[in-house]
Amino acid sequence: MTYHLNFDFVWRHFDKLGWGLVLSLELAFISILIGMAIGLSLALAYTGGGRFTRGIVAGYVEFIRNVPLLLLVYLVFYGVPSVGGFAYDATTSFVITLAVYAGATMVEVFRAGLAAIPGGLIDAGKAIGLTGWQRLLCVRLPTMFRIVLPSLSNAYVSLFKDTSLASVIAVPELTYGAQWINTNSFRVIEVWSVTAPMYLVTGYGLLFLLQRLERRFAVH
């Protein structure tokens, strides 16, 4: 049997893919911002806190990093409302899930970044009379961010790809749009052969931009 390619339906409904891509980028961007806030707070708590605090943070990281993201998506979307939790839409549910997931990755990234700051810089800050908060804001954090930029770039591109899982809870991002076209036209090869390059080109574009940022702020 010869398969006859026909991209008409895909091009007719390309807006679902285009706007879906925009939503995927938004989901990734918002999630990583929240994830960074979670990760940084917990990394600072881990490095400055006692055994109990370190235990809590380590437990969170191990749980999130060892449970598949898909399970977390289902747990937050179906599970939380089932036990009488608060109501929120599918997009919010996914952002929460992805942010919590990103947070676990960011804890490790920032913890490593904080550990990599040369001790001499911190001593110099103490020597010129900076307080703890001043050393954090003016010495440690700026240095840490420059050190962890490559890891942040990788995390962002990875989170962008992870947004495809939002399709299982009907968030209208890129994969969901592709699934809609697939179920309504049954043109499996056509729709996925258009969608996959969209992920590839976008991911590569993001990496290119982030690498330029890295070169600009690299620690030499």
Added chain:
Amino acid sequence: MSGSQDRRDMLKLSGLGIAAGVMSGIGAGVGSFLTPEQAYAQAQPTSLLRTVLDRKKLIVGTGSTNAPWHFEDEKGQLTGMDIAMARILAAGLFDDPTKVEFVKQDPAARIPNITTGKVDIVIQFMTVTAQRAQLVAFSRPYYLEGVALLTSTKGKLKTHKQLLAAGKAARVSVLQNVYADRMVRAALPQATVMQLDTEANAIQALDSGRSDTAAIDLSTVRWLVKRNPNAYLDAGYSYWPQLYSAAMRQGDPDWLNWVNTTFAVAIFATEAEIYDKGLEDFFGQKPPVRKPGFPPI
């Protein structure tokens, strides 16, 4: 002399005729004792019918999470009306309804698994549509299904009237499928539609309060309400008739014709035992009386 010669010729011819008749009779008699396997298909060498007979088992793509069509019983065995249809085919091929291998698949994989040859046939509550018929060959229908609205006993909106009155505030979960939006709007024109990846998740959305109603098969609504009267309700509105057929690869008329013949015999004629039992067990229905005379098909 010529008269005698004529009589001898006539006798010879008659003798040959009688011998031919006897041989045909013996052949027919022997043929009627052959098993389906021994009779062997006269299908084209490239037909799937020949391949399946050689393989000695049928490979069927189906699901496992949608009662009463395809689901697992307490022992973990697949059962349901789709499973019954597969067993009808196996019985027709091998005189043994158990000679089936089931490949569990998502609804989204129904057409790809056919076109790539992963399965011989898909029997998975598949609605016949013109678009799908461009890609697969459909068998004759084996059921006329409808859509109904499942609601929760814990929900605020329990009936179709209440859902309609709620307008945009009514949230409907449905399997992501062709016509899904149109199908929901035919019953609830203003409702908010949530298309999810599986019918099981559409019901899960209702359970977790994510939706006010799940638009699913009428037979599934009846099944769930009967078995869980404390959890589920039928909103009292069924609509959207749709034909369910098995799907096969295109370009194999021998296989398609065989499946159609076997289904027709199972639904309308003499091999109806498995079909009738399925109708009763899974839908609580009795088939109409099969009267001799004018064929209904």
